[in-house]
Amino acid sequence: MIAYIFAIKCLHIMEIRRDVFQAIADPTRRQIIEMLMKQPLNLNTIAENFDVSRQAVSLHVKILAECGLVIITQQGRERYCEAQPDKLNEVAAWVEHCRRFWTTQFKSLDKYLHQVQTNKKSKK
Amino acid sequence: MKTHTTDREADFSLVHVCNAPRSLVFKAFSNADALNEWWGPVETNNSVISLDFRPGGIFHFSMEAGGHVSYGRFLFHQIIPDELLEFTNAFADEKAQVVKPPFDLDFPLEIFYRIVFTEEKGKTTLTLTGYPVDATPEEAAGFRSIRGSMDQGFSATFGQLSRFLEKQGI
Numbered sequence: 001m002i003a004y005i006f007a008i009k010c011l012h013i014m015e016i017r018r019d020v021f022q023a024i025a026d027p028t029r030r031q032i033i034e035m036l037m038k039q040p041l042n043l044n045t046i047a048e049n050f051d052v053s054r055q056a057v058s059l060h061v062k063i064l065a066e067c068g069l070v071i072i073t074q075q076g077r078e079r080y081c082e083a084q085p086d087k088l089n090e091v092a093a094w095v096e097h098c099r100r101f102w103t104t105q106f107k108s109l110d111k112y113l114h115q116v117q118t119n120k121k122s123k124k
Numbered sequence: 125m126k127t128h129t130t131d132r133e134a135d136f137s138l139v140h141v142c143n144a145p146r147s148l149v150f151k152a153f154s155n156a157d158a159l160n161e162w163w164g165p166v167e168t169n170n171s172v173i174s175l176d177f178r179p180g181g182i183f184h185f186s187m188e189a190g191g192h193v194s195y196g197r198f199l200f201h202q203i204i205p206d207e208l209l210e211f212t213n214a215f216a217d218e219k220a221q222v223v224k225p226p227f228d229l230d231f232p233l234e235i236f237y238r239i240v241f242t243e244e245k246g247k248t249t250l251t252l253t254g255y256p257v258d259a260t261p262e263e264a265a266g267f268r269s270i271r272g273s274m275d276q277g278f279s280a281t282f283g284q285l286s287r288f289l290e291k292q293g294i
Contacts, residue, residue: 021231021232021233021256022256024255024256025232025255025256025257094136094231094232094256095136097231098136098138098235098254099136099138101165102138102140102252103138104165104166105162105163106138106140106142106250108162108163108164108166109142109149109152109162110142110143111162112152112158112161112162113142113143113144113148113149113152114143115161116144116148116158117144117148
């Protein structure tokens with residue numbers, strides 16, 4: 001029950017910001033996305049894979065849905081969750097940006113290290 | 125030097141080998157004069173404003189291009205000299221307060237980075253991992269309350285996602 005109250009409170013607070021990065025900032029949500037990329041699953045099946053309460057998993061799925069990474073469809077009494085690969089392009093763009101940025105940083109670091117070590121040798 | 129991507133347990137990871145001993149490479153990250161020499165985007169003129177190299181301390185730097193100045197910062201987390209460096213990286217204002225990234229691209233407000241330094245035969249391998257930081261402290265606190273015994277941090281694998289994205293030809 002306490003978890004449920006927390007979930008309700010969190011949902012209220014978290015209406016502030018919704019984007020794909022918030023979706024993947026949490027390790028549980030990353031795992032849920034990975035599971036759903038293999039196949040659509042209902043909420044109970046997802047919850048069985050985690051130690052946390054069903055309510056907590058449900059909250060994560062709700063956030064994923066609000067971020068557009070997951071679509072939830074009601075089928076009878078079950079709620080099926082399906083990953084939305086298109087939305088993951090935003091993640092791919094971010095990862096690519098980081099890769100480019102750090103690759104150039106490391107090049108610059110190499111240049112600096114080379115200079116420092118060459119200077120040391122020439123001083124000797 | 126060789127740079128290649130790996131399939132580690134994070135959103136973003138990169139491994140790089142430097143042709144220098146570990147202590148020197150670590151010093152390049154922990155010394156203001158050194159950072160002034162090499163840190164920052166190639167497109168901008170970068171200067172170190174301040175460096176407080178300790179957990180909770182901030183590295184504040186400026187990036188100038190065409191008369192326009194923007195700022196960035198590291199907020200240091202765990203530091204183990206010559207071995208490990210953890211920090212969050214964000215765009216900042218002139219007072220080192222976090223600001224939104226100046227891109228059209230959707231981009232996380234803050235990114236958590238961990239760099240592991242290992243040395244073999246005088247060469248240093250840097251293993252960099254990064255992931256977006258949780259959006260709000262309220263959210264993080266809320267989840268900690270209901271997460272129970274779940275491990276935090278790098279407990280999830282994201283390898284599957286990267287393989288998936290590769291398949292999509294992205």
